[in-house]
Amino acid sequence: MQASNHTHTKINNKNFILKEIIINKCITRIDLAKFTGLTKMTVTNIVNELKSDGLILESDEFDNQNVGRNPIMLCINPAKTVIGVYLNRDYAEIFAGDMSGNIYDDTRTYLRDETTDSINKKISSCIDKLLKKYKNVLGIGISAIGPLDSENGIILDPPNFFGIKNYCIKEFLQNEYDLPVYVENDMNTSAIAEKYWGFAGDIPDYIYLGATNGIGAGIVMGGHLSRTIGEIGHVSIDINGAKCRCGNNGCLEMYASIPHNIDPESHEEKCRYLAHGVITLINLFDPGTIFLGHRIPLLGEDAPDKIKRYIKNRYISKSSNDVEIKFSKFGRRSPKYGAVAIFVERHIF
Numbered sequence: 411m412q413a414s415n416h417t418h419t420k421i422n423n424k425n426f427i428l429k430e431i432i433i434n435k436c437i438t439r440i441d442l443a444k445f446t447g448l449t450k451m452t453v454t455n456i457v458n459e460l461k462s463d464g465l466i467l468e469s470d471e472f473d474n475q476n477v478g479r480n481p482i483m484l485c486i487n488p489a490k491t492v493i494g495v496y497l498n499r500d501y502a503e504i505f506a507g508d509m510s511g512n513i514y515d516d517t518r519t520y521l522r523d524e525t526t527d528s529i530n531k532k533i534s535s536c537i538d539k540l541l542k543k544y545k546n547v548l549g550i551g552i553s554a555i556g557p558l559d560s561e562n563g564i565i566l567d568p569p570n571f572f573g574i575k576n577y578c579i580k581e582f583l584q585n586e587y588d589l590p591v592y593v594e595n596d597m598n599t600s601a602i603a604e605k606y607w608g609f610a611g612d613i614p615d616y617i618y619l620g621a622t623n624g625i626g627a628g629i630v631m632g633g634h635l636s637r638t639i640g641e642i643g644h645v646s647i648d649i650n651g652a653k654c655r656c657g658n659n660g661c662l663e664m665y666a667s668i669p670h671n672i673d674p675e676s677h678e679e680k681c682r683y684l685a686h687g688v689i690t691l692i693n694l695f696d697p698g699t700i701f702l703g704h705r706i707p708l709l710g711e712d713a714p715d716k717i718k719r720y721i722k723n724r725y726i727s728k729s730s731n732d733v734e735i736k737f738s739k740f741g742r743r744s745p746k747y748g749a750v751a752i753f754v755e756r757h758i759f
């Protein structure tokens with residue numbers, strides 16, 4: 411019992427330190443001890459482990475100018491690569507990324523009348539090319555439409571997706587490449603991208619709200635992804651409304667979904683409907699911050715302010731401060747960064 415607790419603490423401390431290095435880009439050992447509250451000895455031991463894992467480098471290992479002048483910084487090793495896949499109804503994007511939040515060599519392949527086999531072929535031909543170029547690949551992270559079984563990496567039965575059901579994408583890629591593969595829905599991955607490379611940083615409780623032709627939310631509580639499904643798009647806002655694809659009536663996504671060619675005249679109305687979703691999220695989870703992403707930035711720069719105006723005096727929150735509502739750092743590109751982020755979150759942490 412004691413041994414397992416000890417191991418658990420050690421893993422937590424290692425995760426904690428690596429997360430601080432990712433968030434700060436480069437950091438000294440002294441600041442690491444200060445920010446994490448861990449002893450200098452613990453920091454030194456864990457830093458040595460991360461160095462021997464090849465996940466971090468000291469600044470003098472790649473920046474000669476630094477030698478002898480400045481304190482040595484600990485930085486993420488940019489040579490360690492993650493292959494990312496963003497799979498949605500219209501296309502798959504395949505790319506390489508690193509733990510510093512950079513994305514390289516992305517290829518988009520459009521999907522038309524597909525089967526699981528044809529999608530597998532399209533994705534694997536792009537991955538083959540990346541594997542020729544990148545030698546230090548840690549594994550594969552996938553940001554996909556849901557609903558999905560993330561533990562087993564199965565995309566279950568997404569509506570309007572060529573009639574495909576129970577698509578075992580994780581099993582296929584693991585067998586094909588013998589690399590670790592992690593699959594998560596694109597709202598959850600986007601929420602995690604915000605933690606490492608976006609605007610969330612050390613904020614413990616926040617929500618990522620994304621809208622395209624569907625609407626969903628990734629909920630982070632205490633710095634970790636909540637297992638709560640964020641199907642906010644299927645909260646009814648009109649019990650007498652038309653029937654939704656989920657069987658319910660008057661679901662939020664029937665009013666607030668955002669096509670990619672959104673008419674500017676409907677920006678205001680979309681913000682008003684999205685505000686209803688935001689109110690529900692605040693009443694259920696009381697987050698400090700809500701990040702808006704996917705296609706919500708298409709509603710104009712002032713969309714967060716409009717939504718803030720619509721929610722004013724319409725929710726109950728135990729926090730004394732107002733909930734912050736702002737755009738996510740990566741907007742429409744959030745799910746791509748999310749694919750790399752979910753790999754980091756699941757594999758390393």
Ligand SMILES: [Zn+2]
Pocket residue numbers: 643644645654655656657658661
């Ligand atoms: Zn619905």
